Amino acid sequence: MPNRPYRIALNGYGRIGRCVLRAFYERNAAFDFEIVALNDLADMASLEYLTRFDSTHGRFPGEVKVEGDCLHINSHCVKVLRHSTPEAVGWRDLGVDLVLECSGAYNTRSEAQRFIDAGAPRVLLSQPMSGAADVDATVVMGINHERLSGAERLVSNASCTTNCGVPLLKLLNDAIGLDYVSITTIHSAMNDQPVIDAYHHDDLRRTRSAFQSVIPVSTGLAKGIERLLPELSGRIQAKAVRVPTVNVSCLDITLQMSRDTDAQTINRILREAAQSGPLEGLLAYTELPHASCDFNHDPHSAIVDGSLTRASGPRLVNLLAWFDNEWGFANRMLDVADHFLRVAHRA
Ligand SMILES: NC(=O)c1ccc[n+]([C@@H]2O[C@H](COP(=O)([O-])OP(=O)(O)OC[C@H]3O[C@@H](n4cnc5c(N)ncnc54)[C@H](OP(=O)(O)O)[C@@H]3O)[C@@H](O)[C@H]2O)c1
Known part of the structure; x- marks a missing residue:
């Protein structure tokens, strides 16, 4: 090396x-x-x-x-x-x-x-x-990493769900405006759940067999997003379910927009952001008929599935974005580490 x-x-x-x-x-x-x-x-x-x-x-x-x-x-x-x-x-x-x-x-x-x-x-x-x-800072690569001064000692890389959701919400809030946001995380099983029922966690539902049920679990996603996008404070709700798969998750996001729009416009904004600009390489866009396992080992923070974007009337929009909760997040740990060290040694 x-x-x-x-x-x-x-x-x-x-x-x-x-x-x-x-x-x-x-x-x-x-x-x-x-x-x-x-x-x-x-x-x-x-x-x-x-x-x-x-x-x-x-x-x-x-x-x-x-x-x-x-x-x-x-x-x-x-x-x-x-x-x-x-x-x-x-x-x-x-x-x-x-x-x-x-x-x-x-x-x-x-x-x-x-x-x-x-x-x-x-x-x-x-x-x-x-x-x-x-x-000292919570960082989502592509959103606020440039605010690191290098003087920080303790930095959080946020969560895999925050890394997926924040870029999409920021893009759409900046381009159109968001009044309210409601998110359901559909997440693969993790090592904080048992394979069969066991005393394993203080969140009671996480004592249940990971591979027998769809399991609602507690989530700090709304709070995590508000930390990165304070302009949306008090207007976001989130819940999460764990599903019996080993990796790859998605966010199902419902948005009440501030202005009239349609599914084509939403998809264009997200597709263009994936193609060039600060989110290139972090955000991807697809309209192919995927299932979650297609994104195993995918390094992006979010992959928007444009084939599933829906508008119910002019201001109610629903989106789905995939992410490899392990691999995408691990790649962001490396990206943020690299950036953090460079600014720290310049400071
Ligand atoms: N998995 C994901 O998709 C994902 C995505 C984003 C963020 N995260 C976050 O990343 C963290 C780790 O998650 P994970 O899924 O990698 O969990 P994991 O598979 O359970 O790995 C944690 C590892 O740390 C070890 N460990 C526990 N206490 C330790 C200590 N005091 N010192 C050194 N090692 C210790 C554990 O050993 P034992 O097994 O012996 O306890 C285990 O090998 C969690 O905070 C999680 O929320 C996870």
């Missing part, structure tokens, strides 16, 4: 952590950093095995082997640590510029601050935090 100026570590090597590492190697040339370490609780044999073989994304497209405390990826050593607290990891000794927190175990400011107090210079979290003040 050519010499790269910045060093990154992953904390938590589950679905998102592994997708981040893999997307890094699949997009190898694109970044100014290398991944030098990962910290998870799992044993080395399992870490190696689940890096090599992934039921959702297929075999790792490169060489993976263990030597001592290194997980060698294409002969590059990623040092493996197995500590349950940030205090136990020597972030300073690792010389890392940024920790990508992908365990989901640290969701308040005081929890995330533990990484900084333990010597990590900066943290990018793979989840939205409970309150806006829990981080």
Whole structure:
């Protein structure tokens, strides 16, 4: 691997952590950093095995082997640590510029601050935090990443659903105006649900078998969108259901528009934004008769399915946008990390 100026570590090597590492190697040339370490609780044999073989994304497209405390990826050593607290990891000794927190175990400011107090210079979290003040910035790539000054210490990459919804809502609010927004997230199962009924979560419905039901779950999506688009505050509602698929999700979005419009106009605005401008590469547009599995391993934050855009009268619009909740989001973690490090070292 050519010499790269910045060093990154992953904390938590589950679905998102592994997708981040893999997307890094699949997009190898694109970044100014290398991944030098990962910290998870799992044993080395399992870490190696689940890096090599992934039921959702297929075999790792490169060489993976263990030597001592290194997980060698294409002969590059990623040092493996197995500590349950940030205090136990020597972030300073690792010389890392940024920790990508992908365990989901640290969701308040005081929890995330533990990484900084333990010597990590900066943290990018793979989840939205409970309150806006829990981080220095919440970023959706293509929407507000340019507002990062580089002085931030704790940054959130928002959620996969926020990364999907915010670009679409911003485009349509800017072009036409939105009075009210109602969203249903239709989301694949996740590791916070059991395979069969079990005591697994304090959201009671998440104790139910992930693969036997469509399961309504709590969601902070409306709050998350308001954080990014405060101009829509108080006018958004969201709910979420988990469905028995392993990956790829969609947002079903209903919009009350401020001005008269039609489905063709809505589709044109979204299609053109996908073709050029700041959302190119982040937003995609299709009118083909897709099913969700067609978007497995798709790196976009949102893929608008224009064949499903509906207008009921001049101001009530319904849209559907797909996203690979694992792969799209993991790619955004890498994009935001790269941008954050560049501005931090310019600051
Ligand atoms: N999956 C998605 O589609 C998705 C999309 C966007 C954002 N996110 C967010 O990303 C976070 C992780 O989600 P995930 O789906 O990747 O979960 P996951 O598959 O359960 O992975 C989390 C990993 O972190 C490990 N871990 C737990 N506590 C740890 C600690 N204190 N230090 C180091 N490692 C620790 C877990 O080990 P154990 O299994 O032994 O506990 C597990 O290997 C969550 O906040 C989630 O909301 C997920």
